[in-house]
Amino acid sequence: MDLAKVNARFEALLNDFSSVQMHQRIASRVKDQVVLKYKSQHEALSDLSQEQQELLGKSREVFTFHNPYTGKLQPHKGASHTLAERAREAHIHHNKICQLLLVDAFEAFEDYVVDIYELAADAHSELRIREDQQRQLSKERLKKKSSDIIRNFRTMVPDLAKAEQENKMQKDLRFYLFMIEKFRHIIVHRAGRCLNPDTLIESILKNSSLLTDRARRPEAESAIRRFIGIGSVEGVIVLVEEELMGGAFRISLNRHEELLHVMSGYAMILGRSLIALDTAKNG
Numbered sequence: 001m002d003l004a005k006v007n008a009r010f011e012a013l014l015n016d017f018s019s020v021q022m023h024q025r026i027a028s029r030v031k032d033q034v035v036l037k038y039k040s041q042h043e044a045l046s047d048l049s050q051e052q053q054e055l056l057g058k059s060r061e062v063f064t065f066h067n068p069y070t071g072k073l074q075p076h077k078g079a080s081h082t083l084a085e086r087a088r089e090a091h092i093h094h095n096k097i098c099q100l101l102l103v104d105a106f107e108a109f110e111d112y113v114v115d116i117y118e119l120a121a122d123a124h125s126e127l128r129i130r131e132d133q134q135r136q137l138s139k140e141r142l143k144k145k146s147s148d149i150i151r152n153f154r155t156m157v158p159d160l161a162k163a164e165q166e167n168k169m170q171k172d173l174r175f176y177l178f179m180i181e182k183f184r185h186i187i188v189h190r191a192g193r194c195l196n197p198d199t200l201i202e203s204i205l206k207n208s209s210l211l212t213d214r215a216r217r218p219e220a221e222s223a224i225r226r227f228i229g230i231g232s233v234e235g236v237i238v239l240v241e242e243e244l245m246g247g248a249f250r251i252s253l254n255r256h257e258e259l260l261h262v263m264s265g266y267a268m269i270l271g272r273s274l275i276a277l278d279t280a281k282n283g
Contacts, residue, residue: 001119001120001123001124001274001275001278002119003275005119006116006119006271006274006275007271009112009115009116009119009271010112010267010268010271012112013108013109013112013264013267014264016105016108017105017108017260017263017264020101020104020105020108020260021257021260023097023101024097024098024101024254024256024257027094027097027098027101028094028240028241030094031090031091031093031094034086034087034090035087035090035091038083038084038086038087038090039083039087041083042083042084058080058081058082058083059080059081059083059086060078060079060080060081061078061079061080061081062075062077062078063075063076063077063078063079064076091240092233094240095192095236095238095239095240096192098239098240098255098256099187099192099237099239100187101256102180102183102184102187102239102256102259103184103187103188105259105260105263106180106181106184106263109263109266109267110143110146111143112267113146113149113150113267113270114139114142114143114146114149116270116271116274117142117149117153118139118142119274120153120274120277120278121135123278124277124278124281126156127152127153127156127157127274129145129148129149129152131145131148132145147181150177150270153270153273153274154174156277157273157274157277159272159273159276159277160269160270160273160274163269163273164266164269167265167269169261169262169265171262171265172208172210172216172220173262173265173266173269174208175204175208175210175220175223176223176259176262177262177263177266178204178207178208179204179208179223179224179227180259180262180263182200182203182204183227183237183259186200186237187237192236192237193235193236193237194228194235194237195235196235197225197228197234197235200224200228201221201224201225201228204220204224205217205220205221205224208220226238226255227239227255238255239255239256239259240255240256241253241254241255
């Protein structure tokens, strides 16, 4: 295997992730500005009467559609929202942006897996998946089999399977990677909301060989639930910041970046494990 090509491909992936992170942070700052604006408006109305607050503390929107028979924009709905409701919508919009950016990141990760697979399989034919023994699959078709490629690597490359569990990130990367894959599917095909969270959790645990693991299952299940909304946003894949400590010493965890770190960490482990295998085979 060409070490320089493997390293260059990893650097390219990190550049893709940097772009995703930049857009996520911009979205976060815009959300903060919008929420601050509504908060300032609310405080400015605090000295007014209740009637004046209700009158001035609302924003109104009119929604239209383009009527193909008249050629005109036709109103079909009007809505009135309080400042608090508008602020809440800003948070929901920010989360939607984070969902779409996670999809972009996973697409980039899958492209990386395919490129590394081709480098590795060209050097060691036994690493080819069954459907690609004659190198007949295009990159597009290989990308749809990225999970099969990783599963095959896990079987053929002992260092990868070990590093999935034993790493300085202190995360079960196999578990997290499949969780991200399921989230991506829900975002693309279910508008970012799962209909049955319990079924989703069971599927992730089962695929990660944790469903019957009494020691590790509770922590893994808790990790999944951190990303699933409750109450008015039940079932929504939540990727905005999670506040761990409020007050003067506010500490928060960026859930979106946490998942990006999982993918970049897995990508590094994958590349290094394959290089180690190549070195061992070639002396």
